[in-house]
Amino acid sequence: MASNFGTLFRISTWGESHGPGVGVVVDGCPPKIPLSVEDIQHELNRRRPGQSKIVTPRKEDDTAEILSGVLDGQTLGTPIGIFVRNTDQRPSAYTEMQQAYRPSHADYTYDAKYGIRAVSGGGRSSARETIGRVAAGAIARKMLQHSLGGYEALAYVKTVQNIHAEVPTGSALNSEVIESNIVRTCDPVAAEKMIALIENIRSEGNSVGGVIECVVRGVPAGLGEPVFDRLEADLAKAMLSLPATKGFEIGSGFSGTTMTGLEHNDEFYMEPADESSGGRESSDGSAAGSRQPLPGRVRTRTNRSGGVQGGISNGEEIVFRVAFKPTATVLREQKTVTNTGEDTTLSARGRHDPCVLPRAVPMVEAMVHLVLADHFLRQRAMNG
Secondary structure, eight states: OTTEEOSSSEEEEEEOTTSSEEEEEEEOOOTTOBOOHHHHHHHHHHHOTTSSTTSOOOOOOOOEEEEESEETTEEOSSOEEEEEEOOOOOGGGGGGGGTBOOTTSSHHHHHHHHSOOOOGGGGGGSGGGHHHHHHHHHHHHHHHHHHSTTOEEEEEEEEETTEEOOOOOGGGSOHHHHTTSTTOBSOHHHHHHHHHHHHHHHHTTOOOOEEEEEEEESOOBTOOBTTTBOHHHHHHHHHHTSTTEEEEEETTGGGGGGSOHHHHOOOEEEEOGGGSOSOSSSTTSBSOOSSOOOSSEEEESOOTTTTEETTEEOSSOEEEEEEEOOOSOOSSEEEEEBTTSOEEEEEOOSOOOSOSHHHHHHHHHHHHHHHHHHHHHHHHHHHO
């Protein structure tokens, strides 16, 4: 059960980092959604290793194979199977890890839980597991775009260590500016500083972390399930299930604790119908169809709620941030213990990201697509 995610739009990922391959089964995708292998491959290319000088040099094409559930460019409504073969395994780089636990990795905890583990690359604890998530997220994205006009999720690197990106507003924040640099930040000036920092850290055999922010547009009001499946709770679970994550906040987040209620509250106003943005399921911008539409759209003057109130989307942009720790693998000698309880030292080998953030951007977007696709189907089922 630990490798399944979702209620109605449900995925199950499988495979180890240095096994024959990795993949995913997507169940619950509606039929007749336009889908091609290129849709999936585009997202996998953004996630794959070896794509730039600041990521792991492991060479994998990450070529997606659709095994089931798609015919003539459309989904069938049946389970969709995606397979990606591993082609550049190097288990010899992990020989010392047979006995010695890598600091801050899952080596010890996997042994403690299962009594056995896939040593090479960390097995299921490797970020290579996220291939299945990204492939499934590409399918969820196609479904949401098919159902919700104007839907998009834009993740970008907000900070690397102490370097902060200036985030543009409105249409100036787009995929083109994010993909224009190898860090995947939205600030070209900050990008150069981030690249220099990552390269320097890598030359020292060290690693660095930071924060990814995500803005989600075109989400109707009404998605989310009180009390335990609140939209922000499911987003938090999705994000914190990604490798190397250590924190999540939505809207004002922790900074909201310094405000008063009057300062923090998002006041409502009515946007006339002819000014409301299109692509939503009713004239008031809500996903529900059980009440009379309002003469326009309910808006908020500020967005400290981050697009979610009471665990339910309010139709504004969903804005959240995810903290990623420095990559645990560093090419320097560290103290550790063996699986027989003896003190030792370990110098990691292999091919690793000095900073996970650039490749984590499509992972964050994929998990957003999966959460929102699931809640969209749940809302549609509840309201007929």
